[in-house]
Amino acid sequence: MEVKIAKTDEQQQDAYRVRHTVFVLEQNVPPEIEIDELENDSTHFIGYDGNQPIAAGRLRYVEDYGKLERVCVLKDFRGLQFGKQMIAEMENVIRSKGLPKAKLNAQTHAEDFYKSIGYQTISEQFMDAGIPHVTMIKEV
Template sequence: MKTNIVETDEQQKDAFAVRREVFVEEQNVPPEIEIDELENEAIHFVGYDKEKAIAAGRLRLVDDYGKLERVCVLKPYRGLSFGKQIISEMERVIKEKGYPKAKLNAQTHAEAFYLSLGYKTISDEFMDAGIPHVTMIKLL
């Protein structure tokens, strides 16, 4: 997979299309929650398998950490390390920008995946968009 920091309108459309398929169509997140007022302050990422957009995520630099958000991989491409690759690129940017840690709100079904990447759970379970989540951090 080739991971890009979004620089063009076409790449942004591709990232939003992946997010829409995973979160809105697959997980029934309302579209007005999925695309929100924080899009313009985020650094967006999109991953491609050849020409097809298959993964996406956004990163916001907040306080003393980089916040990974909207990380997703299209269903047919899961389990092939593409999620790990896009997160690695997001963490690279966090370190490059001089931030010491990464933080995210993981859906509980993905908690073990993030634990395997070195994240630690720091919250009890909570609901977001009708889906159970936990907050996790990783020192970079």
């Protein structure tokens, strides 16, 4: 997979389509909250398998950390290390900005995945978009 920072409208739309497929169609997140007011304040990442967009994520800078959000991989491409690759690229950008840590709100079914790549849970479970989540952090 080739991970790019979305710099064109087409790349941005590819990221939105992957997110829509995973979050809205698969997980039933309401479309009006999947795309939100923070999009313009975010760095968007898109992962391609050849010309096919298969993964996405967005990154915001908050206080002294990078906040990973909307990280997803299309169902047919899960289990192939593409999520790890996407997160590694996002963490590289956080490091390049001189920030010491990454933070994210993980769906609880993905908590073990994030733990396997160095994230630690720092919150109790909470609901977001009708899905249980926990907040996790990692020194980068």
